[in-house]
Amino acid sequence: MRSSTTAVMFLVLATVVSWPLLASAQPAPSMSPPSPPPAATNNSRLEKAYVALQALKRAITDDPKKLTHNWCGPDVCNYFGVFCAPAPDDPCQRTVAGVDLNHGDLAGTLPEELGLLSDLAVFHLNSNRFCGTLPESLRSLHLLHEIDVSNNQLSGGFPTQLLCLPNLQYVDIRFNNFCGEVPSAIFDKKIDALFINNNHFEFSLPKSFSNSTASVIVLANLPHLGGCLPSSIGDMAGTLNELILLNSGISSCIPPEIGKLDKLTVLDLSFNSIAGTLPETIGNMRALEQLNVAHNMLAGEIPESICALPHLKNFTYSDNFFCGEPHRCFEVPRIDDRQNCIAGRPDQRSGEECIAFLHRPPVHCDAHGCIAPPTAHAPPPPVY
Numbered sequence: 161m162r163s164s165t166t167a168v169m170f171l172v173l174a175t176v177v178s179w180p181l182l183a184s185a186q187p188a189p190s191m192s193p194p195s196p197p198p199a200a201t202n203n204s205r206l207e208k209a210y211v212a213l214q215a216l217k218r219a220i221t222d223d224p225k226k227l228t229h230n231w232c233g234p235d236v237c238n239y240f241g242v243f244c245a246p247a248p249d250d251p252c253q254r255t256v257a258g259v260d261l262n263h264g265d266l267a268g269t270l271p272e273e274l275g276l277l278s279d280l281a282v283f284h285l286n287s288n289r290f291c292g293t294l295p296e297s298l299r300s301l302h303l304l305h306e307i308d309v310s311n312n313q314l315s316g317g318f319p320t321q322l323l324c325l326p327n328l329q330y331v332d333i334r335f336n337n338f339c340g341e342v343p344s345a346i347f348d349k350k351i352d353a354l355f356i357n358n359n360h361f362e363f364s365l366p367k368s369f370s371n372s373t374a375s376v377i378v379l380a381n382l383p384h385l386g387g388c389l390p391s392s393i394g395d396m397a398g399t400l401n402e403l404i405l406l407n408s409g410i411s412s413c414i415p416p417e418i419g420k421l422d423k424l425t426v427l428d429l430s431f432n433s434i435a436g437t438l439p440e441t442i443g444n445m446r447a448l449e450q451l452n453v454a455h456n457m458l459a460g461e462i463p464e465s466i467c468a469l470p471h472l473k474n475f476t477y478s479d480n481f482f483c484g485e486p487h488r489c490f491e492v493p494r495i496d497d498r499q500n501c502i503a504g505r506p507d508q509r510s511g512e513e514c515i516a517f518l519h520r521p522p523v524h525c526d527a528h529g530c531i532a533p534p535t536a537h538a539p540p541p542p543v544y
Contacts, residue, residue, distance in 0.1 A: 202234050205247060205255040208276040209236045213256075215273035222267035222289070247279055248303065258282035262308070265289065275300040286310040286332070299324040306330040310355065318342050318361065323349060334358050334378065347372040357381050357404070365390070365410070375401040379408050380428070388412040388530035389434075394420030406452070407431040413525035414453075419444040430454040430476070435523045435531055438477075442466050452476040454496065459517065464488050481509070481517045 202210065217231045227240055236256060237244035243258035256277055267289040275297025283301075286308045293316035294309065304325050315337040322328060323345050331346075332355040342356065344366035350373050357380040364387030377400070379385060385408040394417035401423055411433040419441025421427075425448060434456040442451070443465020449472060459481040467475065467489035474494045482500040489495055498507040501514035508514075524532045 202236075203253045203255075205253060205279060206234070206236055206244075208278070209242075209256040210234050212271075212273045212276040213239060213242065213259075215271040219271045220266050220268035222265075224265050227261055227264045227266065243282075255279040258284075260284040261288065263287040267291075270295050272297045274298065277301060279303055281305045281327075284308045285312065288312050290314060292316075294319040294321065296321055298322070302326060304328055308332040309336070311335040313337060315339070318346075318356075322346075329353070331355065344368040352376070352399075354378070361385065363387075367392075369393075370395045372396060373399045375399050377402070378404045380404050380406045381408070383407060383409045385409050386411065388528055389415055389418070389429075390529050391415040391417045391527065393418055393529075397421050397423065400424055401447075402426040404428040405432065410434060411531055412529050413523065413531060414439055414442075414458075415525070415529045416441045418442065421445055423447050425471075426450045428452040429456070432456055434458060436525060437461075438463060438466065440465050443469060446470060448472055450474045453480070455479040457523075458482065459501075459523075460484075462486065462489060467492055481514065483514075 213231060213236055217228050220228060231239045236242055237254060241259060241261045242256060243260070244254045245257035247253045247255040257279060258281060259277070260282065262284050263286070265288060269292040270290055272295045274295055278300060280301050281303050282305060284306070289312065290309070291313040294314060298319070299321035302325060305327050306329065307322065308330070310332045311334070313336065314333070317340040318338055319333065320343060322331060323343065328349070329352045331351055331353065334355045335358045337360060339360040340362065342361050342363045345368070346354065347366065347368040348371050352374055353376040354372070354374050355378045357378045359382065361382050362384040364385065367390065370390055370392040387410060389410065389412045393415060397420045400421055402425060404426065406428045407430070409432065410429070413436040414429070414434060416439040419439060422445055424445055427448065428450070430452045431454070434453065435458065437460035438453065438458060440463040443463060446469065448469050451466070451472065451474070454476045457480065458477070460483065462477065462482055462485040464486040467486060472492050475489065475492045476496040478496045478498040478500070480500055482497070482502060485497055485502055497505055499509055501509055501517070526532045
């Protein structure tokens with residue numbers, strides 16, 4: 161049976177050895193080709209890796225930086241962007257632990273043979289021009305720890321094969337053309353970071369959203385996402401550090417339970433249809449550094465407890481309908497209170513806009529954080 165300690169050490173090693181390439185990924189300088197390496201004595205793992213990597217090379221239609229120029233011969237551990245390490249279940253055998261071809265401007269597709277890289281822990285292909293779908297065979301990569309295929313031209317539905325990977329911790333598929341539903345099971349998965357922003361997904365925040373153990377969740381620029389911020393959001397307090405939901409079509413109130421997120425450093429809810437008031441409980445989020453609620457339908461007074469947060473550096477609440485802010489807010493290093501209804505402050509909404517907003521029925525939220533429709537017996541707004 162595979163030692164869990166050895167497996168964890170293997171994952172850490174694979175992750176560590178991949179990072180130097182992030183700073184140095186560039187084509188080899190133009191010069192006479194180096195002497196061929198000595199013939200490699202491959203084990204069965206490396207033989208399978210050779211098949212997989214050669215299939216990937218064939219599927220690449222444009223390699224302007226010649227990153228795969230030296231992908232010849234059986235010594236796959238010598239290939240540019242390929243990293244080998246001792247196998248987790250047999251330290252005497254070497255295996256491919258990482259593939260990192262970030263910022264390569266590579267064009268092509270991703271072949272099914274990639275599933276032969278059964279010991280792969282790190283798979284980084286961001287900032288290329290890969291198209292098509294992620295291969296179904298990725299579900300065989302049970303040791304995969306990180307996948308970053310962001311900033312490509314990949315399409316199809318959400319890659320559900322990622323849900324089958326027990327060791328997956330880092331998922332970055334942003335800036336692609338994925339579409340359709342996002343399975344609620346992704347929020348039940350024990351991952352650390354989830355970046356699915358800037359795709360074409362259409363779904364609502366599921367009930368399982370607050371089950372996520374991720375420290376970073378970015379669902380930005382998904383205008384067809386929708387849904388409400390659940391009152392159970394406070395259940396994410398143990399792990400959540402950054403939550404970015406800007407421009408995601410959310411129509412919601414901000415539940416007071418959000419104040420339980422005492423480890424959160426970044427909260428961005430801007431460019432949505434969030435209404436009601438800012439909960440005073442946000443003042444309990446002692447780690448908060450960046451708070452952005454701009455371009456919503458929020459109103460009322462800014463709670464002084466928010467501006468008193470000890471680490472708050474940037475508080476943006478422009479383009480709402482707030483009517484007052486405490487002087488304490490001017491002590492925050494950077495605030496933006498433009499286009500509100502705050503008397504005496506520059507660049508505010510017109511009086512007509514502010515009065516018209518005040519005449520609207522008051523906002524009520526249901527138990528799920530959603531904006532409830534006005535009651536049938538609500539009195540008509542006053543007429544001036």
